[in-house]
Amino acid sequence: MSKSNKSTESSQEKPFPVDGNFDIHNDPHDKPLSDTSQDNPAYIIIGSIPIPLFRNNLKNQSLPFSTKSSTHKEAELLSRYDHLPSPPATGNKKIKRNRVDLGSVRTSQENCGKSSCSSGFECSSSFIETSPTTNFTSTTHHKESLQHSHFAKKNKVVYAGIPHSSYNNLVYASADHESDSPVSFLKFKPYDICFRRKRNSPLIRSALIDKSEEIYFGGQVGDIKDTILRPEMVHIVKTCRKLGLGHGGFYQPSFASGAKLRLKMMCLGLDWDPQTKSYGNKRVIDGSQPRSIPYLFTKLVMRAIKDAHCLINKECGVTYVEDILPSMSPDICIVNFYTTNGRLGLHQDRDESKESLQKGLPIVSFCIGDSAQFFYGDHRDVEKAENVLLESGDVLIFGGESRHVFHGVSSIIPYSAPNELLKDTGLLPGRLNLTFRQY
Numbered sequence: 001m002s003k004s005n006k007s008t009e010s011s012q013e014k015p016f017p018v019d020g021n022f023d024i025h026n027d028p029h030d031k032p033l034s035d036t037s038q039d040n041p042a043y044i045i046i047g048s049i050p051i052p053l054f055r056n057n058l059k060n061q062s063l064p065f066s067t068k069s070s071t072h073k074e075a076e077l078l079s080r081y082d083h084l085p086s087p088p089a090t091g092n093k094k095i096k097r098n099r100v101d102l103g104s105v106r107t108s109q110e111n112c113g114k115s116s117c118s119s120g121f122e123c124s125s126s127f128i129e130t131s132p133t134t135n136f137t138s139t140t141h142h143k144e145s146l147q148h149s150h151f152a153k154k155n156k157v158v159y160a161g162i163p164h165s166s167y168n169n170l171v172y173a174s175a176d177h178e179s180d181s182p183v184s185f186l187k188f189k190p191y192d193i194c195f196r197r198k199r200n201s202p203l204i205r206s207a208l209i210d211k212s213e214e215i216y217f218g219g220q221v222g223d224i225k226d227t228i229l230r231p232e233m234v235h236i237v238k239t240c241r242k243l244g245l246g247h248g249g250f251y252q253p254s255f256a257s258g259a260k261l262r263l264k265m266m267c268l269g270l271d272w273d274p275q276t277k278s279y280g281n282k283r284v285i286d287g288s289q290p291r292s293i294p295y296l297f298t299k300l301v302m303r304a305i306k307d308a309h310c311l312i313n314k315e316c317g318v319t320y321v322e323d324i325l326p327s328m329s330p331d332i333c334i335v336n337f338y339t340t341n342g343r344l345g346l347h348q349d350r351d352e353s354k355e356s357l358q359k360g361l362p363i364v365s366f367c368i369g370d371s372a373q374f375f376y377g378d379h380r381d382v383e384k385a386e387n388v389l390l391e392s393g394d395v396l397i398f399g400g401e402s403r404h405v406f407h408g409v410s411s412i413i414p415y416s417a418p419n420e421l422l423k424d425t426g427l428l429p430g431r432l433n434l435t436f437r438q439y
Ligand SMILES: O=C(O)CCC(=O)C(=O)O
Pocket: 334, 336, 344, 349, 365, 372, 374, 407, 408, 409, 433, 435
């Protein structure tokens, strides 16, 4: 963990543009990447107390490569939760949301780290086709071109006669069969967060082995509390991939201004619409219904909170741990996938219900894949923000007093994902992040 620039005063706050006009290219945080130490601990913020969860010797703790099939491993994993009650059903909600300041760009040339693309996995994102109304062809995930949105109406995505090309994985459909609206919704070409495996390709091994065991092996997790174990991460990646390829899958969101978020997003439980900054139970972009949060995800969140409570009790000697970190039961999960040049500007998560915010119900964030430089602070000022390196398997929790912390992702560290995870999942270069919330 590396921290810097503790923010204590607000008088010098710089005005911060809202609605995605933050030019992330000029983000002063966009500086050369720092070294990533193998000793980086997992990390949680509880109340105003940042608590590092130190790993043991990570190399020794990495799980032995199992000869069992991953399906078997996943079945085993799921069976650990069989005795637990099912999560509550998500009710129908259409709620005003007020999330602010998501970092975005008007243009992006995303590049997934080309050397990995010779890894022997096949990139199925390469099936993205030319929008029927533009000359723009996005052939692979290496190239995501400048595009603008033309949403004609709130809550309805209408093809307005001009190229709607905000989303590079879109095509048009006369009426989405999952929708009850007669308007023409955009239909998605799926964005695949994983390479498709080619069997027995020698390139797989060479590319993965070439990757920096000595530098980034710290991304592996052992049996440390509040981190996600490797089989769980594999399960999460595979599940997100599957969900992301279906209805309500990954897309690149943009704001009404045309500015795009520099990530792919998929919402589970409820959908968050960056244009209206509100949650709803239908995706505005294509009329599809967000998929439910998988049961295992919910269980992992609950486990993370429970472990955090134990830690607060132990480290801080607090008996009424809920006073510092309230429990929550997630009904929203925002899944972000950042390619290696993905970012997210400094923002607060404040579009959940008033009650949820007042109670300080925590955000629980799972990090999988490449590491990220995460920045946070009391003020909307990137220069005063502190940094922490979040690695694969880390869980970050901010609740209680820290619920309104400004936070964002200043950079993704290429080739920092644990090799075993890549081998097991074929995850594209980049970072998968899941943030769980209770509305
Ligand atoms: O990717 C992360 O670590 C943060 C994501 C986040 O802040 C958000 O989705 O609101």
